[in-house]
Amino acid sequence: MTSRTCPCGLPEPYAKCCGRFHRGEAAAPTAEALMRSRYSAFVQRDEGYLLRTWHPRTRPPRVEFDPGTRWTGLEILGTGQGSAFHSTGTVTFRASYRGGSLHERSRFERVDGAWVYVDGDFAE
Numbered sequence: 001m002t003s004r005t006c007p008c009g010l011p012e013p014y015a016k017c018c019g020r021f022h023r024g025e026a027a028a029p030t031a032e033a034l035m036r037s038r039y040s041a042f043v044q045r046d047e048g049y050l051l052r053t054w055h056p057r058t059r060p061p062r063v064e065f066d067p068g069t070r071w072t073g074l075e076i077l078g079t080g081q082g083s084a085f086h087s088t089g090t091v092t093f094r095a096s097y098r099g100g101s102l103h104e105r106s107r108f109e110r111v112d113g114a115w116v117y118v119d120g121d122f123a124e
Helices: 018-022 031-044 047-052
Strands: 071-081 088-097 100-111 114-122
Touching: 018 031, 031 047, 031 071, 031 088, 031 100, 031 114
Parallel strands: none
Antiparallel strands: 071 088, 088 100, 100 114
């Protein structure tokens, strides 16, 4: 990843990719786009965006960032529903960090028309 490339793995500059969602200039149009933008928010340590895009039913009071974690890449392994025509969706992904990776199947729902993260199940 270069300094110009978005952390989410798409070949766009951060400002035109996930940065526009983080700044509130646009909303993620799909569950996958929201997943990618949330990964980028973890890389950027953007607690405000993470909390805004977390379902009110499952949202924690704050996000705790591990200062030792350095995210190194995101791989989308699969999606289920989650398009502009759905109200729910899933995204299975692997997020790599120095020393390991996190593999999760995340669930998303629309709240007032916007995609939000609900919860997820960790895989091995």
